Amino acid sequence: MTETFPEREFTAEQIDAGRRAYELDRAHVFHSWSAQEPLDPMTVLDAEGSWIWDGEGNRLLDLTSQLIYTNAGHQHPKIVQAVKDQAEALCTVAPQHVNDARSEAARLITELLPADINHVFFTGGGADANEHAVRMARLHTGRRKVFSAYRSYHGGSQLAVNITGDPRRIPNDDDAGVVHFLPAYHYRSYFGPQDESWSEKEEGERALQHLRDMVVLEGPGQVAAIILEAIPGTAGIYLPPEGYMQGIRELCDEFGIVLIMDEVMAGFGRSGMWFAHQHFDVEPDIVTFAKGVNSGYVPMGGVAMDDAIYGTFAQQVYPGGLTYSGHPLAAAAAVAGINAMKDEQMVENALRLGAEVVAPRLEEIKDKHPSVGDVRGVGLFWAVELVRDQTTREPLAPYGQTAPVMNQMVAEAKRRGVLPFMNMNRFHICPPLSVTAEELEFGLDVLDEVLTLADESVADG
Known part of the structure; x- marks a missing residue:
């Protein structure tokens, strides 16, 4: 060396x-x-x-x-110092109270997302972020079913592991209203030959048709959400073909389905964009995050929702919460982490x-x-x-x-x-x-x- x-x-x-x-x-x-x-x-x-x-x-x-x-x-010295400073000022506070670190973290996160995503529900990590995102989508739409891809990972808690599409789900299987579909994965295609004769364009078109067929067969009026990793991480870091993500966005718009983009692993710069879905010019209804928001220095996740999802709970109680939602130490680390990533x-x-x-x-x-x-x-x-x-x-x-x-x-x-x-x-x-x-x-x-x-x-x- x-x-x-x-x-x-x-x-x-x-x-x-x-x-x-x-x-x-x-x-x-x-x-x-x-x-x-x-x-x-x-x-x-x-x-x-x-x-x-x-x-x-x-x-x-x-x-x-x-x-x-x-x-x-x-x-990172700036994140370490921010946690120290926050601990000296206010170590913890119940989530029903305002704390300045959480408020600033929410502002910084929403500034990185589409203009109509203005609110964040903070969680303790990625799995519960995905659980709450699905709960919000179900309450918003009044529907039950959630579509998720095979070769995906969304967390280890009960609903999140059932949404997951890799073998770790199988010992825990309880369908929980989840329908799995085959993803667009060009190198190991489920829709065409696994050789150089099969184009990414064909892969994207066939995968979209498969997903549409699945939604129609399951009953579009029963489907609350489609949840996707913008770029699947643990499942293999395979990028979607050109046009695939836009096609899913159009499918969701056609049938009134909430599009949840799981950015737990790919978000906060990992893909060379603040969020991986930004590579594909799509705007999700909900973005879930964790991990990279503060580099894991203190556990944190979150659900960032658009104004339509937020509006459902503007006057109606959201039946969910966490003791450590927006914990000051985690939020301070997020503020320092995002600013350090920008500055450097x-x-x-x-x-x-x-x-x-x-x-x-x-x-x-x-x-x-x-x-x-x-x-x-x-x-x-x-x-x-x-x-x-x-x-x-x-x-x-x-x-x-x-x-x-x-x-x-x-x-x-x-x-x-x-x-x-x-x-x-x-x-x-x-x-x-x-x-x-x-x-x-x-x-x-x-x-x-x-x-x-x-x-x-x-x-x-």
């Missing part, structure tokens, strides 16, 4: 404290989405910018932004680095490695999809499973100083938006090196 990358020295006492934390974790902490006993979680001792240090003091470039939320980077042009940095560094380098990697089937993304939101055969596009492991070589590549990447984001048969490239070109190039170099393990696995059959 070059001398420009940050350094840390840890005392024996700090290392021992990390080891003690690990012991207590394994003795007492129950982890998400995991079988508990085989789990070997990594301890994190420190973090700065695009870097973290593990329990033994090893420095790792964080290509995960944790769960893709530290958009402003780790330990992080959104512009994401768009530029995506186009100038990530896109060309991933194309080189794809051409070099027979295990790489597809690379796709925008901003600092990219996926590298691994296959057994580039022609047939057979994934490295069946859908919902992970090939052992993926874990081997993660271990090797960490040994070389990079923490990658792995999901099923993909690596996601999602560093903080403050990352430098030099840091990004280092991370991509390591990815290039460890992909030889996947190539060998493919060659061995």
